[in-house]
Amino acid sequence: MKNMKKYNMIKITAIYCLMQVALYAEPLSKSKMVEVLRGIDVRIRSSGDYKSLVYIEQREKGKADQVREALVYRRDADEKMMILFTKPKTESGKGYLRIDKNLWFYDPTVGKWERRTERERIGGTDSRRQDFDQSNLAGEYEPEFEGEEKLGKYNVWVLKLTAKPGVDVAYPVVKFWVDKETGNDLKRQDFALSGKLMRTEYTPKWSKLYSESKKADLWYRQEIRIYDEIDKGNSTLVIIKSVDLQALPENIFTKAWLESKSR
């Protein structure tokens, strides 16, 4: 009987130890986490110019679906980005232009520029500027290891990212699920400063193409599914339909260029 008790104790202790090992299996060090984030940033970053054709679909409870197509232009080296809506007809010519810390919105109907913030809902959808732009996760956030888990059939690291002081981001706290095998993020949850969950974003499809200027693969999130956690039932789908890496006109990232499109 005594031996039995002893045996049970050893068994429980062994299970507990195994659980601890499983739970804290290979916790990522700070430098490793930064490396993971930088890896995503580097993969997405384009050395030359970038142009893509994007499809955005917004679903809202009790409303008709909204659909848009846009051209996204990037010149990552200069921190410049532009979204030019092409469809539907009523949206065509409207656009966003990011230069440094400024995000401008242009409406050709009224010929007016408006300064917008990082919290801007792109075209009134649940997407944000960061969903279309280059990535600067390592520069903007401080990571913290939360553990490992399974996301469907994929093994993922779970990181908690907190915005660095003085950095303007759409969401100050982000929970991040990174695929251990590819190093790509598959899921992120964005939180307000109060800790309230604002939206959940899935990236079920990553795509890559060879970039001559980069001399390496350029990765992009081919499909993004965003679910609104405040207005439950609202969701946004972003699909990058095609990518073009040819050089863009030198003056493309200027107000004058975007204005000229509607003249």
Place this chain on the structure above:
Amino acid sequence: MIQFGILAQIAFRNLFSNFLNVVIGGIVFVGTLLFVVGSSMLNSMDSAMSKSIIGSVSGHIQVYSSKSKDELALFGHFNEPDISEIPDFSIIKPALMEIENIKSVIPMGVNGAQVSYGNTLDVVLEKLRKAENKKRRGGHSIELKDQIESYKNHVRQIVSIIQKDFANLSVLSEARSEDSESVIALRKANSADFWKSFDNDPLGHLEFLENKIAFLIPDSDFYSIGYVGTDLDSFKKDFDRMEIVDGQMVPQGQRGLLLSKFVYEHQFKMKSAQRMDDIKEAIENRHSKIAKDTDLKFLIKQNKMQTREIIFQLDPISTNKLIKLLQTLLKSQETELASLLSGFFDVNDENFLERYRFFYSDIAPLVDLYRIRPGDMLTIKAFTKTGYIQSVNIKVYGTFQFKGLEKSGLAGGLSLMDLVSFRDLYGYLTPEKLLETKQLKKATGAKIIDRDKAEEELFGDSGSSIVSTTKQVNIDEKKELGVIQTIDTSINRIYSQSEIDKGVVLNAAIILKDPSKIKETMAKINEVSSKNHLDLKVVNWQKAAGFIGQFVGVAKVILYLVVFIIFIVALVIINNAVMMATLQRTKEIGTMRALGAQRSFVLSMILIETVILGLTFGLFGTIAGSFIVKLLGHYGFPAMNDFLYFFFSGPRLFPTLGAGSVFGAMAIIIIVTVISALYPALVAARVSPLTAMQAEE
């Protein structure tokens, strides 16, 4: 009759014979007074409020789509009501106009939009950019050249102020180091070289100022405006309380906006001017003293601190002019405008009126007191019904108010917009738009995945690979972009009546020839609607106003409830008091019975005594109540807040005494006194002479 006379004499003789009678009388007096004053006030308020609602936006009757999920609430609802569209006003108008009692049908749609301004530097740079674009398109007039130079000087002035601010901040904070990007950019933007080379590449220089400097100022503005999209000419004709205050009426058939004077003064006016106005009103109307009023002290503190609002608006010439003016007024040698303005706004009870006059006579002409002036173009932006953001440029022709409701935020909460612009901003989902969306969705063929099943479907065993390789393609920008469509917002285009009528509206106001026949007309509209399949819901003005319209009804219920409770209490007290008084008079009643008085005589005696007691004191209460109503009718009951201003249809309510209030009070007294005296009277009638005589002294 003779018997009634005798009984009345007995009743009057006993009126003050007993202390209990005085108690009963007191209760009846208070209850009657309250009823007369309260019901007169509420009836007058009801009548005044109906004028406010009918005369400002609702008309006598409102119609809207019966398919709407919510009820129409013109003066707000706890949530934004979901009202379905009436697809074509030109169909319902002629059908309704066939009803005899209908004078006119005015199309409407209530919506909200946003007006946003960049910060002060953004605004000046935008003007400079427009002027430069005009120059590039061939504008060579001297006026344009002067305008560009003036804007450039203004920008330079603002840049130099920001640079000074940054220099001061860098002394206080290490974060703003000399090497910071912004400091370098400011140094460049304030250099002589920068402005010397400006004309060689104006757009490049503008981009630099817009992207490297302008974001350093945090004073951008954002306004929300509620508006009624309507046929402005019909509105002006049928809502005769509406009057233009500034500017002019929108020319017939043209696009345009009339801002509510209330909104104009409270949203678009310079904040420091608003605060000066608020202080003046508090001193003059509420007899407040700056020395004792913490709210006024706070307003003064804000004005002293927020002088940038004025400083940023001034070009170098105006800055120097204002410095000299303030130095003379304040007898100061100070050369910094910010310090001088701060000193100027440091007002007290002695110098306030003088400073107020100076503000409007000397400072105001140098700045734009309002963000927008009649005649200016305003860019307003709304989320359309379909979720897209739509903007229109619209000319502000002027401001308006409803006579008698000048200070009411409720009546003045909505501005007026032409129906064509309203429709542009509303963004009705036409069959063509629906088809375009459907085609785009079909071309992409994206699969919809529910939130709950997302992880399983996207990353589960059945999910497709998460990584793929693609090849770059040549994206033809011209093909994708097509021809950019813009809305024709030309301010000079005149729309015909049929163009205005043809199209979507949300509701329509109906003005009646004879408002007393409102119920019959509503029934007739329902009949016409079902006969012609118009799918209209018909409501009277009270219902259309939303919770505001129900306010007087609720207040009446509360008053009647209070009066009812008072009279129920009175009924119990009167019953007990009469019972006690009757028991005290057992011997008297027995003697009367012994002398031949019938039971019916005794019964009548008690009843008549109580009713006369009630009527007498009720009459006193009615007279006192009527006197109070008369006094209030003469001097007016002041509207102490915005809601009361609307309910009173002006700054004061002048109640009138209605026959209903007087007769109602009397009827209640008779009923209450008869019921409360009935049981004691029956008890008294049963008193036998023998019992009475056997009773001890």
